[in-house]
Amino acid sequence: MNSILTGKKLAVIGDPIEHSLSPVIQQAMLDALGIACTYERILVSAGSVSAWLPVAPDLNLAGFNATMPHKTDLVPLMDTLSDDARMYRSVNTVVIREGRFHGYNTDGEGFLRSLLEEDIHVRDMRVVVYGAGGAARSVVLKLAAEGAESVTVCCRTPQKAAELAAASPRIRLCRMTEKACEAALAEGELFINCTPLGMQGVQAQFEDFSFLDMLPPSAPVCDLIYRPLKTRLLEEAEKRGHAAMNGLGMLIHQAILALEHFSSLSLDAPLMKAAVMKRLIPVLKASA
Numbered sequence: 001m002n003s004i005l006t007g008k009k010l011a012v013i014g015d016p017i018e019h020s021l022s023p024v025i026q027q028a029m030l031d032a033l034g035i036a037c038t039y040e041r042i043l044v045s046a047g048s049v050s051a052w053l054p055v056a057p058d059l060n061l062a063g064f065n066a067t068m069p070h071k072t073d074l075v076p077l078m079d080t081l082s083d084d085a086r087m088y089r090s091v092n093t094v095v096i097r098e099g100r101f102h103g104y105n106t107d108g109e110g111f112l113r114s115l116l117e118e119d120i121h122v123r124d125m126r127v128v129v130y131g132a133g134g135a136a137r138s139v140v141l142k143l144a145a146e147g148a149e150s151v152t153v154c155c156r157t158p159q160k161a162a163e164l165a166a167a168s169p170r171i172r173l174c175r176m177t178e179k180a181c182e183a184a185l186a187e188g189e190l191f192i193n194c195t196p197l198g199m200q201g202v203q204a205q206f207e208d209f210s211f212l213d214m215l216p217p218s219a220p221v222c223d224l225i226y227r228p229l230k231t232r233l234l235e236e237a238e239k240r241g242h243a244a245m246n247g248l249g250m251l252i253h254q255a256i257l258a259l260e261h262f263s264s265l266s267l268d269a270p271l272m273k274a275a276v277m278k279r280l281i282p283v284l285k286a287s288a
Helices: 022-033 049-059 083-088 107-117 134-145 158-167 179-187 210-214 232-239 248-263 269-286
Strands: 009-014 038-043 061-066 093-097 100-104 126-130 150-155 171-175 190-193 221-223
Touching: 009 022, 009 049, 022 038, 022 248, 022 269, 049 061, 049 093, 061 248, 083 100, 083 107, 083 134, 093 248, 100 248, 107 134, 107 248, 126 134, 126 179, 134 150, 134 158, 134 171, 150 158, 150 179, 158 171, 171 179, 179 210, 210 232, 221 232, 248 269
Parallel strands: 009 038, 009 061, 126 150, 126 190, 150 171, 190 221
Antiparallel strands: 061 093, 093 100
16 A cells, blocks of 8 residues: 555654564554554653654654653653643654654543443443553543543542542542442442553552442443453453453554554554454463
8 A cells, every 4th residue: 555654664662662562553554554664662761752852753753652651751842732642641642744743642532442342432421440540541531521420530549640630520539448439339330440450460469359349230340451361350340240341442442543643544443453453362362
């Protein structure tokens, strides 16, 4: 396929960067589209992205994705910002055109698309989120912006996430141990884990899963983790009859949206996801 990406390069930057699955995902889509473009990992040390950015156009890059710790550092360096990038104060996708840098964030929209795949519509829904770190920010703000009736964020130190609640009257904060959190669970229509508890390589795990008993059986349980593909949380949720989903859909859909920005194409999401899954699942299973 003739494309503005033909003969160019794409990349993901971060520190560390070896673990990133972006090259597997993006190259699978580029190959499926027949676009002659390569995608690679680039180590950019923490705190040095402002010095690296002016060099990016000289690397034949049409754009790049960003992972930790660069997402927030990129915001003031962009020539333009999408509404979502401005709302989250975070950039995960940068398109380079004529030496100018255009920043986007596809995380929140990618998560919404993964919910829609499961026929979950967030408007007027009561949502409970565990965790208030970087992974939670785009999810919580997007849910509120899309009209969720309420998004109750349960975390260990709510004061650290106070700016989240200030962003929308739909967002509420409480400690995991507070009655308010228990009440939110009892009325919850969707539960989302945005903490790293249960992630491969992370020793910490939920102390117990009795909080799932407070959820109505009809409430789906979502874990943003995709390594492993099924966490203990999802196993326990399924035992209790809840529909369960991991974070793989969000990972793939945010990547599809990023490639749409890079390529200026409207992509067939089911086709792209099928191409990605064919390559990605063996990689995830091999690293389990």
